[in-house]
């Protein structure tokens with residue numbers, strides 16, 4: 001969900017106003033992807049590197065995320081029996097108050113058809129290290145792709161078909177490193193608070209125009225070789 005800061009700056013507003021506008025954009029985005037039949041969506045809300053930001057911005061973001069979970073996520077899960085939420089990342093560094101609120105939201109529902117993963121204090125490298133250490137602690141002396149996948153924070157969700165980065169930067173920024181091995185990537189210049197219906201329709205059209213080969217050949221190309 002990149003571009004909140006620049007969205008605010010362009011309007012002469014403090015960066016935190018950009019994050020507030022970003023939070024407002026989330027519900028419509030989830031709704032639209034559900035209309036497209038997307039059952040798992042992962043939002044990158046706070047990375048393991050975001051602690052490097054000024055303390056005032058970190059505090060504002062944490063308060064915003066707390067309020068969002070309390071006032072939007074929890075009521076929505078209570079109202080909508082199709083939806084559940086998972087927080088992926090290392091919860092141990094969060095405040096007790098926020099950690100408890102996240103767990104409260106998670107425990108409201110499990111295994112519903114639509115899963116929203118919120119990456120909070122999440123880093124792809126941190127996740128891989130955590131997965132290896134958890135596997136070792138469980139007595140594994142060797143790991144495989146299958147075993148490690150089960151120890152990832154996202155073990156309840158399939159690997160993403162599509163990763164969208166708003167804000168125009170061509171970087172992964174430690175997001176779903178393990179899971180995105182064969183994902184399609186779309187980088188859009190749209191800033192996250194402006195990422196709405198029109199931008200999503202464009203991304204989906206682009207996604208459906210891609211030919212995914214997963215390292216193999218297109219069936220058509222394979223046929224013409226015969």
Ligand code: FPP
Nearest residue numbers: 001002003004005006022023026045065068
């Ligand atoms: C990146 O923009 C955005 C963030 C670090 C925060 C995103 C969080 C929210 C929108 C809150 C939503 C909460 C939930 C629980 C879904 P940036 O600050 O890096 O923008 P810039 O690249 O323009 O500086």
